[in-house]
Amino acid sequence: MKVDTNSLISFIILWGLPTFMIVRTYLKMDYNDKRIAINDFRTHRFIFTTGFIILGAFFIHLGLLLNLNILKLIGFVFFTLGGFLSTLNKWNKSKNKSVLVKKIFTYTLIGITTFFLILLGFYYLIIRVGQGEFFQYDNGVTIEVYNSSKQEITDLNFFFSFYSNYDVLQDLGDIDKLEPGETTSIYSPHIIGTGNDRSLYFQYPIKKSEKQVDSLAYVASNKPSKVVVIIEITGTDNNGKLLFRAKGYEDVHGQFEYDLTNARE
The missing domain is CATH 2.60.40 (Immunoglobulin-like)
Structure with a gap:
């Protein structure tokens, strides 16, 4: 797909340079440090907070680069969800909460996730119906x-x-x-x-x-x-x-x- 050259260069610099530095740092680590780093990246806390924020930012930038609204929407969902979960995680660490409160937040998280998935489905359906035979x-x-x-x-x-x-x-x-x-x-x-x-x-x-x-x-x-x-x-x-x-x-x-x-x- 043809894209603007300046936008492509900025995309490569913004995402390629940090990725290169992270990989380079990882390769220099000893065996134990590598295991610790991998285990940290695999935790649910990292995936659903920092991971979602990074993934959301990537999809938003990719959507802007390719001019695809569906990628922008997916990115916005991940970015918003990651920010919400990061705030919730920090708040949860500051105090000891009861089991009931944790259950309430768990159900709230499930509800928010379901809402965004339904919203994404409706968005796709609206585009599909609006374009009809030209959707292909x-x-x-x-x-x-x-x-x-x-x-x-x-x-x-x-x-x-x-x-x-x-x-x-x-x-x-x-x-x-x-x-x-x-x-x-x-x-x-x-x-x-x-x-x-x-x-x-x-x-x-x-x-x-x-x-x-x-x-x-x-x-x-x-x-x-x-x-x-x-x-x-x-x-x-x-x-x-x-x-x-x-x-x-x-x-x-x-x-x-x-x-x-x-x-x-």
């Missing part, structure tokens, strides 16, 4: 084109732009030629954040010196994470403009579908 596609921009006409389609160019000027904000690629019955696709894992109220367009020649620009999807989000467009080209009208139907998904308004297979003006 990766984040980024996916364009699939099927030529169901009986003629060859040539020189299709796809790009993001604003309606007012059609200046190319991000060139997504070209389809040089599409034979009758042929299907092809274009995929870009990265969507450049160039402002909201833009659209995904495709451009093609209609005459020797003229080109037509058609809108495929309106993208309202300033930083969209996923845009999918499935196009079926059925032919051309008398002016050479493509007749097609399209369906797809984008982050803000969800699924969409429209039909331009009738004669165009």
Whole structure:
């Protein structure tokens, strides 16, 4: 998956350098110190406190790097749970608590954990239902084109732009030629954040010196994470403009579908 180079470098430095130093220190320890360190890392107290905090921070940073909300949510759950358990652990050490109090906190912990798991499940379900058939596609921009006409389609160019000027904000690629019955696709894992109220367009020649620009999807989000467009080209009208139907998904308004297979003006 393509990511921003600066973000990747900071991620490697932030997580790689401490990991290297820890491993280096561990390798220098004698046998007894290594056993003590391993036993400390294996304790439930470490795993559910410091371990959860570190794991949560890692998932949050990874989610920011890859622009995946599900990783950010998982990281937030682990980080919050680790912080809560760390506070509880310190508080529990400061005083001798009764068995009843400990049971209450145990059940509270189980309840909180269950709540977050249910919340995570609902989050996944909402995304799954909202995206429908387009859930299977990766984040980024996916364009699939099927030529169901009986003629060859040539020189299709796809790009993001604003309606007012059609200046190319991000060139997504070209389809040089599409034979009758042929299907092809274009995929870009990265969507450049160039402002909201833009659209995904495709451009093609209609005459020797003229080109037509058609809108495929309106993208309202300033930083969209996923845009999918499935196009079926059925032919051309008398002016050479493509007749097609399209369906797809984008982050803000969800699924969409429209039909331009009738004669165009």
